[in-house]
Amino acid sequence: MGFRLIFIVLFLSILLSSCSLHKNNEGQVNPIAIQTNNQTSPKVVLIVIDSLMDKPLKKAIQENKAPALAFFLNHGRYNKNLVSSYPTMSITIDSSLITGTYPDRHKIPGLVWYDEGEQRIINYGNGFFEMMKIGAPQFAEDTLYQFNNVDLSPNVETIHEVLDNRGKPTASINSIIHRGNYEHTLKMPKILSKTTKMPDQYNTLGPKVLSLGTFIRQDRKNPHLLNRLGLNDAFAAQELKYLLKKNILPEFSIIYLPVNDHVVHRKGPMTTEGIEELDKHLQEVLNAYPTWQNALDNMIWIIIGDSKQSFVKKNKKEALIDLRKALSNYKILSLGEPVRKKDELVITANERMAYVYKISNELSLKDIASKLQTDERIAWIAWKDKEMIQVRSGVQDGVLQFKPDGVFTDNYNQTWSIKGNSSILDLSIKNNNQIKYGDYPDVLARLYGAIHSQKGDFLIVDAKPGYEFIGESSPEHTGGGAHGSMHKTDSLTPIIVTGTNKSMDHLRIVDLKEWILDLLE
Structure with a gap:
């Protein structure tokens, strides 16, 4: 070395x-203690x-x-x-x-995400080996400069x-x-x-x-x-x-x-x-x-x-969801490499959630989602389809569709239009059109936020408790703890x-x- x-x-x-x-x-x-009783305001x-x-x-x-x-x-x-x-x-x-x-x-989608404009994976610090492949200079620039001065939207204070x-x-x-x-x-x-x-x-x-x-x-x-x-x-x-x-x-x-x-x-x-x-x-x-x-x-x-x-469960084979294997029929962008014409997907694992980006116009998000639905460790998969957000599950039938503004109101006074199987996101809807959240607190607003956090066509994949996504060189936490999910x-x-x-x-x-x-x- x-x-x-x-x-x-x-x-x-x-x-x-x-x-x-x-x-x-x-x-x-x-x-050498300081005194505070002479302050006029807290x-x-x-x-x-x-x-x-x-x-x-x-x-x-x-x-x-x-x-x-x-x-x-x-x-x-x-x-x-x-x-x-x-x-x-x-x-x-x-x-x-x-x-x-x-x-x-x-406009900060996660610890690791794919910037469609720059055509590269941005990593703010998700594991030693991922950062080695991206390169220390690029990682340092992203975390010490670009995050605050470029990526964090100038449209928010x-x-x-x-x-x-x-x-x-x-x-x-x-x-x-x-x-x-x-x-x-x-x-x-x-x-x-x-x-x-x-x-x-x-x-x-x-x-x-x-x-x-x-x-x-x-x-x-x-x-x-x-x-x-x-x-x-x-x-x-x-x-x-x-x-x-x-x-x-x-x-x-x-x-x-x-x-x-x-x-x-x-x-x-x-x-x-x-x-x-x-x-x-x-x-x-x-x-x-x-x-x-x-x-x-x-x-x-x-x-x-x-x-x-x-x-996260101790058994690695059981606990770790390797999306590359489930999507092995597609050409997946390698870490640290420039996008090639033949590349079709980009995967960025954020521990217990992941983004799967479609960078080939010939692919369908629905088809990609159908390949992932067979894995019972995945709780649900979501993507944007025009104005609606589509959510599917390999465990439950049907599809849930939602968007902001509608007749349904949640406990944060946010209104939504909802169609389909609401139990996919563990939503209970009362007779007065009041939404009650279950396993996924404020899920509609939070999922809407992630879906609209960046440009491009992509899936959001969320794991059940006990499981974690891994990518090419992402860290793993079997027998320990992890977060990322909804x-x-x-x-x-x-x-x-x-x-x-x-x-x-x-x-x-x-x-x-x-x-x-x-x-x-």
């Missing part, structure tokens, strides 16, 4: 894969914990292994049914979080942009999705820029205060840079403490804690190990105050997960709120932006 390739491998493995810990108690006094801190789930959270708290999270929960309100975006992959979810829209408007336009500065710590009104320079580690084809820096738009691991940080002495280039919980907690102690925390801040997700992928949805570790970093943040109780003074803390993970086992996540009794009309991640804006009015 050549010298340059070694560092490409090092860079990618760091990004894919915490450090100093302090004991706590709720009344501990810190000699500040809002939104902490996003990747793959935080109700059962392991409650278990960790009951076993006294998560005292910081217990403190916030005991001093606030809690709900375990915050509805995620779709696909239930962090890149799409967090785009919905900061824009208040589904992918039909913010992020919460950072809205608040800054209202004269309220904001911060983003370790969130890949951070577009704002200020230009920042992300500096590559010299060892990478000198040994690869990557540039030494990228310019990107972000909020007034931006931290993103080793690429840009507020605390120049932040020591937590080696683990994943600073994209870890210890780095994020240190940056938050720095802003607090320097009394420069802006009126709204997002802090992203990713490590729990990595642990759950390996050890399964019921593990508390990731929660226990991240809680130690939250304890450090609370210990920056004279007492933990002081952290609640003039502060609104919002702690959410971004999605759940569901268990099912409630991937879609419902906890939320803890302290410092306000302001209600939310609807408990969805897509609604958080407007609710937070109202809090800061």
